Amino acid sequence: AQTVTQSQPEMSVQEAETVTLSCTYDTSENNYYLFWYKQPPSRQMILVIRQEAYKQQNATENRFSVNFQKAAKSFSLKISDSQLGDTAMYFCAFMSEYGGATNKLIFGTGTLLAVQP
């Protein structure tokens, strides 16, 4: 069974600084997807960034980028130029690409990020 581990329950960063959130996962599959979701106080899950395991190039979305290390099963999220609106819970998630499967997301326990003014 796949598992996702986020070992940092809480993190804090100063506005305009850079912060990296860690995520490791466990799977025996070769093809899969990894995601970072943001959950602000409104509690709506918002997709931040997505990575396909077969792609070596790290995904980037504006100020958000990932460091995907497939062999190490590591998937960290880097937020550059942190903004107050980035304050939220961040969840790392795994999705199998196994043909015909549910394609359900498996989430970690989250990292609460506080951006300080």
Added chain:
Amino acid sequence: DTGVSQDPRHKITKRGQNVTFRCDPISEHNRLYWYRQTLGQGPEFLTYFQNEAQLEKSRLLSDRFSAERPKGSFSTLEIQRTEQGDSAMYLCASSFVQKTNEKLFFGSGTQLSVL
């Protein structure tokens, strides 16, 4: 495209009562998922539909839970004889499955409190 809509946003009920939640997915999304999130945890998969067919149910979904998606559009999740342990945020998500590219879009959830 107005996003995934869930109703109600909050529900307070007494133990033993039945409750029903509704989810309206993004139009033309063929997959719909239900997740449950307890405080301090990530969401956990409950069940999903492809069109009107319910294709998988988690072991978390006891026989007191039932979900439907009668016409392949909106979905309902009913909990019978609620227990205090059912208190959680119930999240709905939808997606349009393509060959290699599936992104789930979540609603704002229904927060259930069982007293």
